[in-house]
Amino acid sequence: MRTRCGYVALLGRPNAGKSTLLNQAVGTKVSIVTPKAQTTRFRVTGIVMRGQSQIILVDTPGLFAPRRRLDRAMVASAWESVAGADLACMLVDAFRANPDDLAEPLEALANTGRRHWLILNKIDLLLREKLLPLADMLGRMGGFSEVFMVSALKRDGIDSLLDAMGAAMPEGPHLYPPDDLTDQTDRMLAAELVREQIFLQTREEIPYGASVETETFKDLKDGSARIEVTIYVARAAHKMIILGEGGSRVKSIGSRARNELERLLERRVHLFIHVKDRPGWDEESARLRALGLDG
Numbered sequence: 415m416r417t418r419c420g421y422v423a424l425l426g427r428p429n430a431g432k433s434t435l436l437n438q439a440v441g442t443k444v445s446i447v448t449p450k451a452q453t454t455r456f457r458v459t460g461i462v463m464r465g466q467s468q469i470i471l472v473d474t475p476g477l478f479a480p481r482r483r484l485d486r487a488m489v490a491s492a493w494e495s496v497a498g499a500d501l502a503c504m505l506v507d508a509f510r511a512n513p514d515d516l517a518e519p520l521e522a523l524a525n526t527g528r529r530h531w532l533i534l535n536k537i538d539l540l541l542r543e544k545l546l547p548l549a550d551m552l553g554r555m556g557g558f559s560e561v562f563m564v565s566a567l568k569r570d571g572i573d574s575l576l577d578a579m580g581a582a583m584p585e586g587p588h589l590y591p592p593d594d595l596t597d598q599t600d601r602m603l604a605a606e607l608v609r610e611q612i613f614l615q616t617r618e619e620i621p622y623g624a625s626v627e628t629e630t631f632k633d634l635k636d637g638s639a640r641i642e643v644t645i646y647v648a649r650a651a652h653k654m655i656i657l658g659e660g661g662s663r664v665k666s667i668g669s670r671a672r673n674e675l676e677r678l679l680e681r682r683v684h685l686f687i688h689v690k691d692r693p694g695w696d697e698e699s700a701r702l703r704a705l706g707l708d709g
């Protein structure tokens with residue numbers, strides 16, 4: 415039997431549920447999930463085997479109107495993922511969908527000339543009578559060749575979606591070994607899990623102004639890992655908030671991130687967190703390059 419392999423770009427407004435879908439598809443956490451919008455900054459791939467098909471899923475930063483430079487870079491990065499993909503999937507939060515708000519990205523997607531599918535997510539929050547007309551309207555607006563209705567959270571409809579994706583991949587050799595789940599390194603995962611905790615444990619603009627980098631990742635003789643990460647914050651005042659009274663918040667960020675890391679890496683982890691302020695970090699092109707988002 416011939417093998418198939420291809421790239422699927424996952425697109426969608428912030429908070430549509432792309433990371434949740436990616437993690438469900440892969441079967442483990444490869445992308446951080448928070449209730450707040452715009453948490454995805456890296457293009458993370460998840461690799462899913464479906465019979466003879468290898469599906470390489472690319473999670474993209476949220477598509478939204480560019481305001482600051484980092485935002486523009488994130489939007490550009492999302493469209494770049496589409497250009498390199500065999501299939502583009504537009505994920506829409508069916509519960510909060512506003513067709514007017516979607517007109518522009520749907521048109522832009524249709525104009526790429528790539529094969530594109532619509533995935534209506536969060537159907538667990540919606541009655542069927544509301545869902546079907548929405549699917550019909552968006553399906554026509556975006557010229558989608560297929561429309562799927564899923565609940566990424568409840569894993570409803572995910573298997574049929576993956577079966578269809580597998581069958582839609584072009585014939586070709588697999589690009590990754592069959593047991594690879596992602597191309598995200600453990601270094602990147604460590605930084606992302608710390609960033610996830612910043613999103614979960616601080617409020618308002620603080621998480622959006624913070625970036626996290628893994629400085630060292632050492633394998634120790636006893637099988638554990640020694641990891642040092644730095645949290646860069648946009649303002650000195652944010653540093654105080656992230657540290658918390660007597661360092662209590664950064665301790666809590668560190669211990670939750672470490673627990674997650676130990677669970678996912680299946681090894682003991684010693685995690686050290688430094689907090690530094692670097693005003694205007696998100697305007698620096700060097701930092702954008704470090705995030706893989708220059709342009």
Ligand SMILES: Nc1nc2c(ncn2[C@@H]2O[C@H](COP(=O)(O)OP(=O)(O)OP(=O)(O)O)[C@@H](O)[C@H]2O)c(=O)[nH]1
Nearest residue numbers: 429430431432433434449452453454536565566567
């Ligand atoms: N009820 C419900 N909630 C969902 C579903 N899928 C995702 N969510 C929730 O929606 C929120 C956003 O999910 P994410 O997966 O982080 O969304 P995202 O599209 O990756 O967001 P960005 O990182 O902002 O691009 C989280 O609180 C999820 O738990 C779903 O099928 N049903």
